Amino acid sequence: MNVRELLWRAVRARPRQMARLLGWSFAEAAPSFASGQAIAHALDDGFAAGRPVTGLGWLAVLAAAWLAAALGARQVLLAIAGIVEPFRDELLRRVVDGALHGAASSGLRPDTAAVARMNRQVELARDSFGAVIAVVRSFLFSVTGVMLGVLTLMGAVLPLVLLPLAAGLAMFALSLPAMARAQRELILAEERTSASLAAVVEGLRDVTACGAEDRVAAEVGRDVERQARATRTLARLTAVRTVSLAVGGWLPILLVLIATPALVRQGATAGVVLGTLTYIAQSLTPALGSLVQGAGVNGVRLVTALQRITATSARPPAEAATGRAGVPKGTSLRLREVTFAYGPGADPVVSGLDLAVAEGDHLAVVGPSGIGKSTVAALVAGILRPSAGRVLIDGVAVEEMDRAAMCRARVLIPQEAYVFRGTLGDNLTYLSGARSRAELDRAAEAVGMADLARRLGGYDAEVDPGELSSGERQLIALTRAYLSPSRLVLLDEATCHLDPAAEARAEEAFAARGGTLIVIAHRLTSALRAKRVLVMDGSRARAGTHEEMVAASGLYRDLMGRWDAPAGADARS
Incomplete structure (x- = not known):
């Protein structure tokens, strides 16, 4: 089973939790639509028009939206847990089953150190899966609320928001394959270093007895250096996330400010401009930042961890069990x-x-x-x-x-x-x-x-x-x-x-x-x-x-x- 099938089965297996997640996501995303509307009407129809009670009423609407969001956030987390925890249990079963089957087929004792490393990958996959669900869902609902809100305020402003957002998302999507490769190399490097250190600790007596201290130190040092190089490569790629966020999240604010004189000539009010900026600064930019961070880090970690889990926990074919690479059966x-x-x-x-x-x-x-x-x-x-x-x-x-x-x-x-x-x-x-x-x-x-x-x-x-x-x-x-x-x-x-x-x-x-x-x-x-x-x-x-x-x-x-x-x-x- 590949990674896509594994994730799709995890989502499809919990329809009630998914329905609960989507339902409460509407409540959590209420401020995404209400914020700009409330600010625009509070300014234009309330305080600027000399009607402070109306302005306060619109601010009360915004406060109610945030209260609904707080209640929705709690239910969203419970719904995510209802999807993620069974997913974690399924991964653990795959890891343990693969380790036991491999030991039975090879005649070796189960490699407890390898099982422990895979258990770490399971926990990493569980946390990353929950984070990806949270940020992707939040981004989709927030962007939908922002676009509907901007459209209802003034349709002419929508291209100033939508085009930079699309450009930032495209830059980010193009960088994902390289980030995935770098993240995978980092995880593999971490595993190699952990395995080398564990082997040194377990075999310290033999290393000393054979006088192999210098050679073993050199080999472990090479593993540590590979891990350091992988970390530096991944760190360099984080600059792409920053540029994507700047283009998709902060460039719209600059464009709206530059276009304000033209918008005013087209009938835009101060409330419309301020409401649009509120949509971008309070909803769109944070949602995009969470998506870039969540998918760029947690999404890549999730895919990489699942690839490692599926690769190492897969049962070998029965006919190949006696000739599996790495496990010699004879002594020639x-x-x-x-x-x-x-x-x-x-x-x-x-x-x-x-x-x-x-x-x-x-x-x-x-x-x-x-x-x-x-x-x-x-x-x-x-x-x-x-x-x-x-x-x-x-x-x-x-x-x-x-x-x-x-x-x-x-x-x-x-x-x-x-x-x-x-x-x-x-x-x-x-x-x-x-x-x-x-x-x-x-x-x-x-x-x-x-x-x-x-x-x-x-x-x-x-x-x-x-x-x-x-x-x-x-x-x-x-x-x-x-x-x-x-x-x-x-x-x-x-x-x-x-x-x-x-x-x-x-x-x-x-x-x-x-x-x-x-x-x-x-x-x-x-x-x-x-x-x-x-x-x-x-x-x-x-x-x-x-x-x-x-x-x-x-x-x-x-x-x-x-x-x-x-x-x-x-x-x-």
Whole structure:
């Protein structure tokens, strides 16, 4: 359902409230017609003619009109509320229904932050809808009253009022598309900034653990700057509203004053001129100002908010639910001509890397220190973005994934494992949510952390990271990753503080766990255990089995030749 249909249904669904709104609008608009008439007759037929009682009588008519307007205004607000509040409830139902359906179809938890942002858009749409109804209705009734009043006073004055009004409205209408685009960009920029800040707050531990503070600050800074640019653009467009108001609301006063001598020659009295100016200054100009402000700000906000709500709350087609963009269902990995450099003028650390890792593969990445192995892991994890090329998980670009999809798709354990103060159970279930004791036991046994868990006093024991060795922290982080829902596991020298036997046990556990495993090798035994090996030598990278790399890569042969394998290391597992 598009925005126009949504608004039309909201209005059509409340016929009694609409009838009530229109009826009381006549009462509220009474001064629009009565003001000029009362002033003109009070002056010409009353005070100027020496009949003050008649003049006061006409002013009493004007006072009665304002009293009726006050009573009508109250009823108008109640009628608007009767239309707007059900509209808000309908939008909320659409947002919640879309979020729940999306979560059910994707298998992810509902993105509560996104729902909160959409709820803000719902409140914005509700307020804007009410404001638009109020100002459009007021403008139509006020302009009708003014035109009828001017026509009854002196028809020759009508073009002096009507033509500038039409010109001002035309200028304003022509500016609306640009204002709508600017308002939409501002809302999107606000959402991007809010989402970035929320992600930073939620992932602060991971940001710190990965040493990504500068990169994250730069990304959030770019979002803030985009929002600032959008705000400045929208502010510049407000000048058009001011010009429109000047032409349509204040130019008629100037024209009437300039034309007064000619009007007097045509029989206009002082009361007619003053009554006409009263119509313009007290009714027409305020009504036009409210319309320009209401439609220029609230109308654009309403359309933009509804577009966002309808776009994000729409249910995906059932047949497309398993392949929805941004939510990878598998763990296959593809790097297409990926290049990355740490800075605009720096030499690329990774250059033109083309790599395909099938779902269920077990890949070891080897090469000299500083060759770019950890950079590849960071690119796959989405911590770094390539300077050129694309990184795709199950065909979905990493940069297009939302936070929930990215967390579900992959888990990265860096060399310096992160453990926080809290219970051991909290540390282990940080990525997976609540787990039973049996599940924790199975994971700890598989990875090789069971003895450490017993020494620490069980899963309810408080953990002090400062009292743990580097190897113990790695065991906790590895078990956490094992329990996570992510099926693509990146171990970036995540076992470097373990002995060879413990390292082998952990890697074998992840290989048997299912999914895709990529190991940035600390020891070459990791390459012997893997199904395939990626050898990075700076100028090029090639992948294949251990035997293929021994035959094809001089660097790999040299690394193997200079490495004293422990007994039994050649036993492939």
